[in-house]
Amino acid sequence: MSRLYYEEYGNGVYCVDVYYQRPRLAASYLIHEGDQAAIVETGTANGVNQVLMMMERLDIAPEQVRYVMPTHVHLDHAGGAGRMMGLFPNAKLVIHPFGARHMIDPAKLRAGTIAVYGEERFKRYYGEIEPIPEERVIAAENGFKVDLNGRELICIDTPGHARHHYCVYDAAAKGFFTGDTFGLGYPELAGDRDAFIMATTTPVQFDPDAWHATIDRLLSHDPKFIYLTHFGRVDNVRVLAEQLREDIDFHADLARRAPEGEGRKAWLRERIQERILERLRKRGCELGREEILRLIGPDTDLNAQGLDVWLQRGVG
Numbered sequence: 001m002s003r004l005y006y007e008e009y010g011n012g013v014y015c016v017d018v019y020y021q022r023p024r025l026a027a028s029y030l031i032h033e034g035d036q037a038a039i040v041e042t043g044t045a046n047g048v049n050q051v052l053m054m055m056e057r058l059d060i061a062p063e064q065v066r067y068v069m070p071t072h073v074h075l076d077h078a079g080g081a082g083r084m085m086g087l088f089p090n091a092k093l094v095i096h097p098f099g100a101r102h103m104i105d106p107a108k109l110r111a112g113t114i115a116v117y118g119e120e121r122f123k124r125y126y127g128e129i130e131p132i133p134e135e136r137v138i139a140a141e142n143g144f145k146v147d148l149n150g151r152e153l154i155c156i157d158t159p160g161h162a163r164h165h166y167c168v169y170d171a172a173a174k175g176f177f178t179g180d181t182f183g184l185g186y187p188e189l190a191g192d193r194d195a196f197i198m199a200t201t202t203p204v205q206f207d208p209d210a211w212h213a214t215i216d217r218l219l220s221h222d223p224k225f226i227y228l229t230h231f232g233r234v235d236n237v238r239v240l241a242e243q244l245r246e247d248i249d250f251h252a253d254l255a256r257r258a259p260e261g262e263g264r265k266a267w268l269r270e271r272i273q274e275r276i277l278e279r280l281r282k283r284g285c286e287l288g289r290e291e292i293l294r295l296i297g298p299d300t301d302l303n304a305q306g307l308d309v310w311l312q313r314g315v316g
């Protein structure tokens with residue numbers, strides 16, 4: 001993709017479309033402070049070119065990138081990290097302690113992703129995952145502070161979607177970069193109304209109780225904005241947090257009621273889709289059923305898979 005789409009929010013924050021699967025599905029955020037830059041979320045290895053185009057537009061040299069910060073190791077967030085580290089000689093990778101070993105030796109991550117998506121889709125979407133030398137990896141404990149030319153970026157441990165997930169608090173940007181922790185909010189579904197948020201229960205570490213505690217933790221910082229990886233900046237944070245909490249509970253309750261056996265995933269997926277259609281209908285969304293299902297299909301698939309795994313783990 002040689003076209004660049006980005007949104008500029010002020011305070012040196014840029015949301016870059018990495019063209020994962022379709023336009024405005026996944027973002028990489030570039031934070032520019034003086035002569036230094038940090039990148040929150042890498043997209044896949046295929047999406048790195050978009051970030052390079054953004055840097056060129058802003059006249060940021062590869063040497064100026066000091067931190068590469070995937071919120072967690074799922075590949076639409078961290079798949080391009082190895083490639084970026086090869087391109088940015090002065091950068092450190094900042095990653096959750098539970099994710100660090102997967103970045104140093106990505107073999108297991110690769111196998112796990114193929115298990116979820118299949119080999120063919122893996123190749124098409126993710127490209128190759130390159131290992132990162134251990135000495136360039138910072139395992140960021142809760143509260144770890146990144147100093148970007150005097151601008152503080154704070155890593156907050158945020159389990160719920162995944163145990164290897166942190167969010168980045170940036171006081172200058174008045175909010176959090178939340179990866180998948182604040183759910184998905186597709187611009188197409190929001191239309192010109194307030195954002196529309198849904199939970200993402202991707203395999204394999206959905207944890208509803210931890211997730212509620214994480215939302216409390218995020219709100220305790222009173223963020224004005226949330227910078228969603230999927231996709232873009234949203235405000236009205238407390239209202240969206242309630243939507244997210246309801247959706248997490250819906251998913252957990254649904255899983256607990258699901259029938260045993262073969263058809264469980266399909267049963268879950270169908271109900272997850274019907275609920276989204278119903279929520280959108282109530283908001284007066286003008287998209288047709290087919291169009292909505294096209295947009296949410298892959299995620300509702302993943303959510304159903306994630307709930308199925310959750311039940312198999314015996315924690316539901």
Ligand SMILES: [Zn+2]
Nearest residue numbers: 074161180202
């Ligand atoms: Zn994820």
